[in-house]
Amino acid sequence: MSRENAWCPIELIIKCGMLLTMVSEVPILRDVDIHISNGTIISIEPRSHDGCIYTQAVELLDASNCLVMPGLVNAHTHAAMTMFRGLADDLPLNKWLSEKIFPAEAEHVCPENVYWASLLAFAEMIASGTTCFSDGYFYQDKTMEAASKIGIRGVVAQGVIDFPAPGVPDSTRNLEEAREFIDRWKGVTSLLTPSLFCHSPVTCSDKTLKGAMEICLSRDVPMQIHLSETIEEVETILSQKGRRPAYYLDDLEILNERLIAVHCVHLNQDEIELVKERDAKVVHCPESNMKLATGICPVSHMLKMGIEVGLGTDGCASNNDMDMFAEMDIGAKLSKVFNNDPTALSAKEILTIATTMGARVLGLGDEIGTIEPGKRADVIVLDLNNPRLQPVYDPISTVVYSANGGDVRDVIIDGRIVMRERRLITIDLEEVMWEVRRIAEKIMEKKTTPHLPS
Amino acid sequence: MSRENAWCPIELIIKCGMLLTMVSEVPILRDVDIHISNGTIISIEPRSHDGCIYTQAVELLDASNCLVMPGLVNAHTHAAMTMFRGLADDLPLNKWLSEKIFPAEAEHVCPENVYWASLLAFAEMIASGTTCFSDGYFYQDKTMEAASKIGIRGVVAQGVIDFPAPGVPDSTRNLEEAREFIDRWKGVTSLLTPSLFCHSPVTCSDKTLKGAMEICLSRDVPMQIHLSETIEEVETILSQKGRRPAYYLDDLEILNERLIAVHCVHLNQDEIELVKERDAKVVHCPESNMKLATGICPVSHMLKMGIEVGLGTDGCASNNDMDMFAEMDIGAKLSKVFNNDPTALSAKEILTIATTMGARVLGLGDEIGTIEPGKRADVIVLDLNNPRLQPVYDPISTVVYSANGGDVRDVIIDGRIVMRERRLITIDLEEVMWEVRRIAEKIMEKKTTPHLPS
Numbered sequence: 053m054s055r056e057n058a059w060c061p062i063e064l065i066i067k068c069g070m071l072l073t074m075v076s077e078v079p080i081l082r083d084v085d086i087h088i089s090n091g092t093i094i095s096i097e098p099r100s101h102d103g104c105i106y107t108q109a110v111e112l113l114d115a116s117n118c119l120v121m122p123g124l125v126n127a128h129t130h131a132a133m134t135m136f137r138g139l140a141d142d143l144p145l146n147k148w149l150s151e152k153i154f155p156a157e158a159e160h161v162c163p164e165n166v167y168w169a170s171l172l173a174f175a176e177m178i179a180s181g182t183t184c185f186s187d188g189y190f191y192q193d194k195t196m197e198a199a200s201k202i203g204i205r206g207v208v209a210q211g212v213i214d215f216p217a218p219g220v221p222d223s224t225r226n227l228e229e230a231r232e233f234i235d236r237w238k239g240v241t242s243l244l245t246p247s248l249f250c251h252s253p254v255t256c257s258d259k260t261l262k263g264a265m266e267i268c269l270s271r272d273v274p275m276q277i278h279l280s281e282t283i284e285e286v287e288t289i290l291s292q293k294g295r296r297p298a299y300y301l302d303d304l305e306i307l308n309e310r311l312i313a314v315h316c317v318h319l320n321q322d323e324i325e326l327v328k329e330r331d332a333k334v335v336h337c338p339e340s341n342m343k344l345a346t347g348i349c350p351v352s353h354m355l356k357m358g359i360e361v362g363l364g365t366d367g368c369a370s371n372n373d374m375d376m377f378a379e380m381d382i383g384a385k386l387s388k389v390f391n392n393d394p395t396a397l398s399a400k401e402i403l404t405i406a407t408t409m410g411a412r413v414l415g416l417g418d419e420i421g422t423i424e425p426g427k428r429a430d431v432i433v434l435d436l437n438n439p440r441l442q443p444v445y446d447p448i449s450t451v452v453y454s455a456n457g458g459d460v461r462d463v464i465i466d467g468r469i470v471m472r473e474r475r476l477i478t479i480d481l482e483e484v485m486w487e488v489r490r491i492a493e494k495i496m497e498k499k500t501t502p503h504l505p506s
Numbered sequence: 507m508s509r510e511n512a513w514c515p516i517e518l519i520i521k522c523g524m525l526l527t528m529v530s531e532v533p534i535l536r537d538v539d540i541h542i543s544n545g546t547i548i549s550i551e552p553r554s555h556d557g558c559i560y561t562q563a564v565e566l567l568d569a570s571n572c573l574v575m576p577g578l579v580n581a582h583t584h585a586a587m588t589m590f591r592g593l594a595d596d597l598p599l600n601k602w603l604s605e606k607i608f609p610a611e612a613e614h615v616c617p618e619n620v621y622w623a624s625l626l627a628f629a630e631m632i633a634s635g636t637t638c639f640s641d642g643y644f645y646q647d648k649t650m651e652a653a654s655k656i657g658i659r660g661v662v663a664q665g666v667i668d669f670p671a672p673g674v675p676d677s678t679r680n681l682e683e684a685r686e687f688i689d690r691w692k693g694v695t696s697l698l699t700p701s702l703f704c705h706s707p708v709t710c711s712d713k714t715l716k717g718a719m720e721i722c723l724s725r726d727v728p729m730q731i732h733l734s735e736t737i738e739e740v741e742t743i744l745s746q747k748g749r750r751p752a753y754y755l756d757d758l759e760i761l762n763e764r765l766i767a768v769h770c771v772h773l774n775q776d777e778i779e780l781v782k783e784r785d786a787k788v789v790h791c792p793e794s795n796m797k798l799a800t801g802i803c804p805v806s807h808m809l810k811m812g813i814e815v816g817l818g819t820d821g822c823a824s825n826n827d828m829d830m831f832a833e834m835d836i837g838a839k840l841s842k843v844f845n846n847d848p849t850a851l852s853a854k855e856i857l858t859i860a861t862t863m864g865a866r867v868l869g870l871g872d873e874i875g876t877i878e879p880g881k882r883a884d885v886i887v888l889d890l891n892n893p894r895l896q897p898v899y900d901p902i903s904t905v906v907y908s909a910n911g912g913d914v915r916d917v918i919i920d921g922r923i924v925m926r927e928r929r930l931i932t933i934d935l936e937e938v939m940w941e942v943r944r945i946a947e948k949i950m951e952k953k954t955t956p957h958l959p960s
Contacts, residue, residue: 443946458912492897
């Protein structure tokens with residue numbers, strides 16, 4: 053890879069000890085420099101020893117004793133739900149949702165809380181090597197603001213549900229709100245894509261689902277939906293519509309290449325084939341599916357079928373963290389034991405899902421997901437100088453089976469260093485944690501003190 | 507809890523912001539001091555504000571902004587296998603074992619390598635909050651030396667197998683070697699218990715198994731064994747002995763309260779009842795069982811039956827780390843999805859398994875596993891000032907579902923600070939990592955260069 057764009061001012065050079073490009077035909081590179089200009093990767097070159105070319109560089113990041121790799125893509129989360137992290141665990145699914153999460157959301161999800169809790173989520177993401185996320189929630193203007201503030205890349209989807217929801221008390225206006233949100237944010241910043249998130253086929257009507265996809269197609273943005281997460285959902289759709297969920301979505305003409313179907317735990321073989329045929333995207337959330345005991349997505353089978361799959365942590369109320377390294381580790385191991393096959397979902401496959409393929413799922417495959425000239429510079433640096441990470445026989449094995457988010461030393465998003473030596477650059481982390489603790493204290497007060505009607 | 511032993515010289519005081527004692531009837535304590543003398547917890551008292559009593563203290567550890575809890579007990583590992591971490595992943599079980607691990611062990615397991623690789627394992631354990639381990643391997647004098655050097659507590663078992671093994675080329679001497687090992691180390695140090703580890707009912711004969719238990723009972727030490735890890739093992743024992751594995755062990759009179767049976771993935775209900783009746787102990791290794799796709803131990807069912815269960819990471823060739831926080835998280839979630847029940851294996855249950863119950867499994871229940879007067883001081887300090895760990899509604903949920911080993915700030919074993927502010931005190935970590943990298947380089951050379959017979 054020669055440096056063709058030598059005329060371009062070099063703004064950042066990353067000196068890499070070991071570089072995992074995730075470009076399939078490129079092996080692991082050693083002792084190379086990544087040259088980045090205006091957020092774009094210009095070239096990857098053998099280490100310059102005379103130091104001459106470094107004189108043009110505005111900034112130099114020395115990762116010569118580290119492993120450098122693409123930032124991770126968290127393809128499904130509800131960022132603001134960090135405010136409920138650990139509020140309710142180990143409960144039956146309906147009790148957890150109906151008695152804990154929904155009431156807490158009804159009472160505490162407001163613009164200010166969404167801002168601070170999302171900012172905490174993004175801080176956690178960056179501190180654990182995630183450089184791009186896909187979010188679905190409410191008051192998403194505030195999520196956009198928080199993401200802009202910290203400088204993370206993402207797809208931010210306005211939640212749509214046919215019930216009164218935070219910020220959308222009149223559910224007949226839910227699509228209108230979503231459309232306005234998309235129009236307000238489309239093209240505003242190159243890092244953030246607005247999108248629309250229908251909660252599920254059970255909680256959104258035919259009309260809502262069809263209308264949502266029409267908006268997304270007309271605005272050229274992805275549409276997200278929880279699909280086939282629980283057996284109960286499958287049974288409800290079957291009894292109400294006489295069809296299994298994927299067929300039902302296909303009848304509505306929303307099962308297409310812009311649909312991001314999250315969970316897909318209970319798709320049968322026919323549905324999986326239909327998802328493939330329609331080129332719809334799937335997001336696997338193994339930790340959330342395990343914790344809520346909803347089931348196991350047959351993700352290694354889907355990959356063999358040629359379906360594009362991303363990896364997501366889901367929200368912090370059902371995980372309870374956003375460490376994509378842990379998600380990769382658990383995801384790979386879960387597929388093995390589920391398939392009774394230790395070769396299922398290899399380290400390389402799950403790392404591809406969490407980077408390159410995840411980027412494609414979000415419609416960002418041309419921009420991110422690998423480290424190669426022409427891509428935007430979303431790059432993370434792992435410090436391997438840790439007893440847990442030694443020795444290194446195969447860097448991909450180290451990344452998937454041994455590393456965790458705390459091993460990430462530096463994070464670059466769109467060419468900008470947002471974490472250096474584990475210090476977040478763009479926000480006051482103490483302030484963010486203080487604000488979310490304050491929110492949590494109010495939630496606890498409401499929980500323990502009888503609430504008087506106003 | 508008053509300070510009855512006020513006459514005793516106070517050697518260490520830990521100022522705790524939040525204290526998770528793991529004593530079942532004691533709630534979480536806030537703003538208390540743990541007083542430790544000669545390695546024993548003397549008292550837990552409300553925070554002293556005048557500072558007077560601190561004058562007697564030799565050492566003060568300020569954890570007033572932290573969560574303090576008992577050190578974790580890793581109830582099954584093969585420490586020296588850190589030298590093979592990431593050497594061979596995502597392979598069929600037989601290929602992994604017969605073509606990769608066994609040949610690598612035959613060639614590279616020598617006293618020096620066991621010393622350095624075990625020291626790396628103990629460094630990793632301490633750095634991730636494990637204060638006590640149970641190990642089974644070869645050249646265990648070296649494992650004892652490494653454990654003594656770093657100052658960790660543990661049960662160190664000499665491996666017994668009816669094949670030529672590292673350090674025991676003549677397998678007819680395997681029990682004699684084990685007995686000599688136990689006699690050499692019994693009572694030498696209060697932190698380290700020698701033990702005996704029979705590889706499995708398939709790789710040890712009737713005579714070996716019976717002889718091993720006789721040695722253990724006569725020396726009052728536990729005996730460890732891999733039991734019912736794979737379907738193939740069950741089928742082999744069934745066809746050779748006409749009995750399922752637990753019944754076979756019971757016929758040999760080795761299924762008793764001193765037996766630590768590791769894995770127990772494929773025990774049927776009758777076998778589980780038998781294990782309970784005989785008061786044998788079980789160790790659950792969820793990550794290893796998942797990665798090797800051997801199956802899922804019905805651990806929440808065993809707990810309901812009243813069986814004492816510990817939690818283990820297994821060796822680094824099949825995990826590939828020793829982070830007990832990750833093991834708790836995955837273990838709890840695996841039980842939920844396996845049982846189709848999100849209430850299965852709660853955060854509190856898995857934390858009990860990883861501390862109090864794990865200590866009892868190893869025969870150390872009177873010494874460690876909780877923080878209360880009279881117990882030895884194996885204590886870890888978690889720094890919660892991390893976006894991943896905020897907010898904290900329930901400290902047990904935070905510990906199990908959100909924390910990882912990297913959140914451990916300080917580690918005290920037997921009253922001695924062995925890690926402070928994440929710096930290991932008792933070893934030169936850089937030296938240890940350098941030595942293991944050197945071993946790995948030799949393993950890689952042998953892997954890629956044809957080996958000439960000598």
